[in-house]
Amino acid sequence: ASSKIGFIGLGNMGGPMAANLVKAGHEVRGFDLSQASLDSARADGVTIASSAAEAVKEADAVVTMLPAGAHVLKVWSELASLVPDGTLLIDSSTIDVDSARKAHDIAAARKLAAVDAPVSGGVGGAKAGTLTFMVGGTGEAFARAEPLLNVMGKRVVHCGTAGAGQAAKICNNMILGISMVGVCEAFALGEKLGLSQQALYDVASTSSGQCWSLTSYCPVPGPVPTSPANNDYKPGFAAALMLKDLKLAQAAANAVGANTPLGAEAAQLYSLFDGLGHGIEDFSAIIRLLRGKH
Ligand code: NAD
Numbered sequence: 001a002s003s004k005i006g007f008i009g010l011g012n013m014g015g016p017m018a019a020n021l022v023k024a025g026h027e028v029r030g031f032d033l034s035q036a037s038l039d040s041a042r043a044d045g046v047t048i049a050s051s052a053a054e055a056v057k058e059a060d061a062v063v064t065m066l067p068a069g070a071h072v073l074k075v076w077s078e079l080a081s082l083v084p085d086g087t088l089l090i091d092s093s094t095i096d097v098d099s100a101r102k103a104h105d106i107a108a109a110r111k112l113a114a115v116d117a118p119v120s121g122g123v124g125g126a127k128a129g130t131l132t133f134m135v136g137g138t139g140e141a142f143a144r145a146e147p148l149l150n151v152m153g154k155r156v157v158h159c160g161t162a163g164a165g166q167a168a169k170i171c172n173n174m175i176l177g178i179s180m181v182g183v184c185e186a187f188a189l190g191e192k193l194g195l196s197q198q199a200l201y202d203v204a205s206t207s208s209g210q211c212w213s214l215t216s217y218c219p220v221p222g223p224v225p226t227s228p229a230n231n232d233y234k235p236g237f238a239a240a241l242m243l244k245d246l247k248l249a250q251a252a253a254n255a256v257g258a259n260t261p262l263g264a265e266a267a268q269l270y271s272l273f274d275g276l277g278h279g280i281e282d283f284s285a286i287i288r289l290l291r292g293k294h
Contacts, residue, residue, distance in 0.1 A: 002026055003148070006049075006056035006083075007063050008075055009093070010034075010041040013119070014065030016126040017092070017152045019044035021063075024151040031055040053082050061088040061148060068244075069099025076103050080110045088144050089114040092133070094245060097163045097170070097252050100136065104162035113141040116162065117149060118169040122237055130154045134172075136164035170252060173245040177266040177283070180213040180242075184287035187220050191291070198223055219284035228282035239286065240279030243270040 002025050007018040010032040021028050022045040030046040031054070032038050042048050049055035056062050056079045066072050072091050083089075089107050091100070091114075100116040107114035115137035125131040131153035135142055142158045149156045159168040186209065190200045201223035205215050217236075218224035228236035246267035253260040273279075273289045288294040 003060040004058055005029070005061050005063060005148070006031075006052075006059035006079075007041075007046065007065070008032070008052050008055060008079075009065035009067075009071075010037040010046065011065065012123050013092075013126045014063075015041050015044065016123070017063070017065060017131075018046050020126075020129045020152050021148070022046060026148075026151075029055040029059070052079060056083050056087070059083055059087055061090060061145075063090045063092060063148075066091075066093045068093070069095035069102075072103055073099055073106070076106045080106050080112065083112065085111070087112055088141065090117050090145055090148070091115075092117050092119055094118045094169055094248070095166060096248050097166045098255065100163045100166040104137070113138070113144055114162075115141050115145045116165040117145060118165050119153065120169065120172065121153070126152070133157065134159050134165040134168040136160055136162050136166065136168075166248075167252070170245055170249040173242070174249040174260065174263045174266070176213065177242050177246045177270065178262045179211045180217070180219065180284060181266050181269055181286060181290070183209075183211065183213045184219050184284070184290045187287060188290045213284070217284055219287045228284055229287075233282045233285035235280070236282035236284070238279060239270055239281055239283045240274055242283040243267065243274050243279065246270055 005021055005026050005028045007028050007030040010018055010030050018028050018030050018041055028046045029049045030041050031049045031052045038048050064072055064075055072093055072095055089112055104114050115135050117133045117135045119131040119133055121131040129152055132155040133149045133153045135158050146156055159165050197220045218227045219229050221230045249263050250267050273286050
């Protein structure tokens, strides 16, 4: 059935996600602070509202896709008092677990159903409608969100109660950051030992060193033709976004007293790399830092 959807945050991810909802026959009213985002969303068939309040006032569901926790709490606080009773709130931004739980509290105070539903798959996945959604919230809220999320993604996983989606996202991306650094260190060491990159790839990709950072996203050009290393490290997944997610993982680890020494080290390395001006490159470009040539 066609729904009325308010969509706040029409940037690199939110724009194409909203476009997929339009294509599926939903009536989408969108709002963003940036004129460029509004213009491209309008071209994709999104009805542009003059404010967030205007976008959500008759909505069956609202999706937010914003930079960070502070933006989400500000927007949800404002819209919670404006949406009709029974509206479902979906936040797909990547934010800290603490803010995600506060957002659920805002919704609960108005008896609105809510889910945290961050994504993996990047801008390519957002455009193709192949994102993975990691969802936190009650079973009832999940059941209502699932059909809409299926329009924007190909996998929707109910991870648990409030905040569980964000928890799954930062744990996954902590594995990714650590494993990428590990793969880059191995290539940098192999080079100094006179080992060819292809030989290391052929062995590790079929041995116990096998992982996504190696076989889908190989940080040296050649072995995996589709990896950003073959395209001068254009993202892909920007190093600055990896740093953001590693910092969220560290904040969460500190809050609950979890021991994550390699996550902390990966955050330090990406912070150094970003500080040297490489934040806009793909995160696999960190091999340059580890080679000591950047
Ligand atoms: P983006 O900066 O392109 O888009 C964010 C949009 O939010 C911007 O257009 C901005 O103008 C808008 N915005 C900010 N405050 C607003 C407000 N108060 N009201 C209305 N609009 C507002 O960022 P993005 O790449 O689309 O990422 C969005 C979220 O998705 C982030 O949390 C990011 O970490 C996460 N994410 C991004 C990727 C990726 O590859 N880009 C992948 C997975 C998750």
